[in-house]
Amino acid sequence: MFHVFPFLQIATVFLGVVHAQIHPSAPARYVTLPSLRDQAAIVDNWRDERLENIPVLLNKYSVDAWLICQRENAEDTLWWSVKGATEYAPHRRTVLLFHTNTSSLAGQPNPMRWVDNTGDVWAELTSIFKTYKARRIALNTDKEVAFGGGLHVGEYEALAEELGERWLDLREVNEPMLAVEYIAARVPGQLPYYRDLQETTWALIGEGFSEKVIAPGITTTEVTDFLAPVMDVEWWLREKMLLLNVTTWNHPRVSVITPDSFPGWAGTKNVIQEGDLLHVDFGITAMGLNTDVQHMAYVLRTSENETDALPGLKVGMQKANRMQNIVLENMQAGKTGNQVLKECLDQMAAEGIQGQIYSHPIGDWGHAPGAVLGFTNLPTFVPILGELPILRNTYYSIELYAYHFVEERNETLRFRVEENAFWNATTEKWQFVYGRQEQFHLVNATRRAETRPLFVVQP
Numbered sequence: 001m002f003h004v005f006p007f008l009q010i011a012t013v014f015l016g017v018v019h020a021q022i023h024p025s026a027p028a029r030y031v032t033l034p035s036l037r038d039q040a041a042i043v044d045n046w047r048d049e050r051l052e053n054i055p056v057l058l059n060k061y062s063v064d065a066w067l068i069c070q071r072e073n074a075e076d077t078l079w080w081s082v083k084g085a086t087e088y089a090p091h092r093r094t095v096l097l098f099h100t101n102t103s104s105l106a107g108q109p110n111p112m113r114w115v116d117n118t119g120d121v122w123a124e125l126t127s128i129f130k131t132y133k134a135r136r137i138a139l140n141t142d143k144e145v146a147f148g149g150g151l152h153v154g155e156y157e158a159l160a161e162e163l164g165e166r167w168l169d170l171r172e173v174n175e176p177m178l179a180v181e182y183i184a185a186r187v188p189g190q191l192p193y194y195r196d197l198q199e200t201t202w203a204l205i206g207e208g209f210s211e212k213v214i215a216p217g218i219t220t221t222e223v224t225d226f227l228a229p230v231m232d233v234e235w236w237l238r239e240k241m242l243l244l245n246v247t248t249w250n251h252p253r254v255s256v257i258t259p260d261s262f263p264g265w266a267g268t269k270n271v272i273q274e275g276d277l278l279h280v281d282f283g284i285t286a287m288g289l290n291t292d293v294q295h296m297a298y299v300l301r302t303s304e305n306e307t308d309a310l311p312g313l314k315v316g317m318q319k320a321n322r323m324q325n326i327v328l329e330n331m332q333a334g335k336t337g338n339q340v341l342k343e344c345l346d347q348m349a350a351e352g353i354q355g356q357i358y359s360h361p362i363g364d365w366g367h368a369p370g371a372v373l374g375f376t377n378l379p380t381f382v383p384i385l386g387e388l389p390i391l392r393n394t395y396y397s398i399e400l401y402a403y404h405f406v407e408e409r410n411e412t413l414r415f416r417v418e419e420n421a422f423w424n425a426t427t428e429k430w431q432f433v434y435g436r437q438e439q440f441h442l443v444n445a446t447r448r449a450e451t452r453p454l455f456v457v458q459p
């Protein structure tokens with residue numbers, strides 16, 4: 001299939017691009033994070049700032065109290081966004097009660113917290129409900145939204161037995177948007193650190209997708225069946241993260257892009273060769289924040305004195321960049337994910353771009369709560385999660401691919417990119433936190449041969 005794509009038209013459209021959406025001019029560096037002690041203080045401050053919003057959130061959804069009930073190692077998903085930095089699993093049975101901070105509970109800690117293994121908590125809770133006159137009590141029982149459905153069934157049974165008809169049957173409500181809004185909301189202080197984590201993610205790709213790590217004909221994307229386990233790019237990334245004091249929520253998936261290497265949940269198993277178009281999908285985790293980035297690299301045919309990626313590949317990248325702009329232009333708080341998805345697909349059709357969008361919120365989790373824009377298997381409409389409203393003050397991972405027929409290779413390839421965006425309160429728009437990939441990472445084996453013996457791959 002050959003698309004005669006009007007390249008000049010793309011170039012014209014690019015003039016309207018928001019300035020922040022550019023490929024950073026300086027190479028990304030590995031950023032040093034604060035000491036663990038300092039990180040804990042910073043992360044706890046962010047948590048406290050987010051908790052301040054609880055009464056507003058409860059009032060928004062007309063909920064008087066929000067009850068979280070969990071046992072050690074069977075915790076509610078919400079726990080991970082409420083706990084302190086030096087806490088891990090909740091101890092014993094940990095009960096949290098979020099309230100509107102009015103009447104009898106004004107000035108009480110919010111949430112109130114019990115760590116119980118005697119059953120005393122039930123009498124105290126019942127007595128609080130009596131004096132507080134809670135009419136609508138939210139429990140995390142949602143069937144579809146994971147973040148609003150973290151109440152384990154055994155805990156639900158315990159609550160039903162202990163609080164009985166008066167406090168549960170009559171007043172229990174399911175309001176998954178409480179958890180979605182609380183967990184998804186960002187505070188301004190997070191942004192500089194998130195930017196640093198993006199830079200470290202880029203630096204990891206910059207080194208992993210270079211001749212420092214890749215020797216064409218030897219290095220693999222992941223260990224192959226037919227080669228002794230020499231260093232491969234996926235596990236190089238994992239080992240390097242340890243040295244950078246970050247971890248991950250998503251094992252790196254490194255692929256050689258071919259017409260059929262998609263969706264590639266496990267990467268491909270290839271010996272990397274000259275002329276390959278490489279792809280990586282991964283993110284890092286630190287300070288309660290997660291990144292999720294996809295970039296592409298080109299392995300120069302240095303044996304043929306090649307000095308740059310093929311022109312057809314560059315046009316494919318430009319189409320993917322154009323799609324990123326289309327998504328950022330259409331994303332508006334208050335619209336549903338499906339609305340924005342449809343607007344983007346319509347605009348792509350009008351511009352003659354073929355491709356797919358599958359973008360998602362990111363933050364406390366790699367796949368954070370909130371409206372999604374497509375899934376790989378649901379390209380035009382997503383029930384439930386696509387019907388949620390897009391929330392201000394959240395981060396999004398703009399994840400998509402553009403199809404492009406690369407004439408030099410006689411192949412239609414998917415140009416797959418992903419970058420993380422924050423909500424700018426001034427423009428009321430999302431913009432990329434660090435920038436976006438517009439140029440291929442290049443693997444230059446000539447440089448490698450000059451600087452080190454071919455068979456030594458140093459972490």
Ligand SMILES: *[C@@H]1O[C@H](CO)[C@@H](O)[C@H](O)[C@H]1NC(C)=O
Pocket residue numbers: 030031032033243244245
């Ligand atoms: C990782 O932590 C160690 C121990 O604190 C420190 O020596 C090292 O510099 C850190 N590395 C980076 C890249 O921040």
Ligand SMILES: *[C@@H]1O[C@H](CO)[C@@H](O)[C@H](O)[C@H]1NC(C)=O
Pocket residue numbers: 051052053054055101106107108110
């Ligand atoms: C709760 O109310 C007290 C005063 O009664 C106030 O100092 C505190 O900031 C409030 N907390 C929240 C989370 O609104």
Ligand SMILES: *[C@@H]1O[C@H](CO)[C@@H](O)[C@H](O)[C@H]1NC(C)=O
Pocket residue numbers: 303304305
């Ligand atoms: C690459 O360049 C070298 C040095 O200029 C030259 O000898 C060689 O023939 C070139 N190879 C190809 C495939 O063009």
Ligand SMILES: *[C@@H]1O[C@H](CO)[C@@H](O)[C@H](O)[C@H]1NC(C)=O
Pocket residue numbers: 306307308442444446447450
């Ligand atoms: C590849 O490395 C060689 C040796 O350092 C250098 O001369 C050449 O300019 C590099 N090519 C590119 C495209 O960077």
Ligand SMILES: *[C@@H]1O[C@H](CO)[C@@H](O)[C@H](O)[C@H]1NC(C)=O
Pocket residue numbers: 410
């Ligand atoms: C391009 O690929 C198609 C099949 O995908 C094949 O039929 C055609 O002959 C190829 N063209 C060239 C110039 O190799």
Ligand SMILES: *[C@@H]1O[C@H](CO)[C@@H](O)[C@H](O)[C@H]1NC(C)=O
Pocket residue numbers: 424425426427
């Ligand atoms: C938000 O957008 C405004 C207007 O373009 C810009 O001046 C500001 O720097 C942006 N905020 C951040 C954090 O980049």
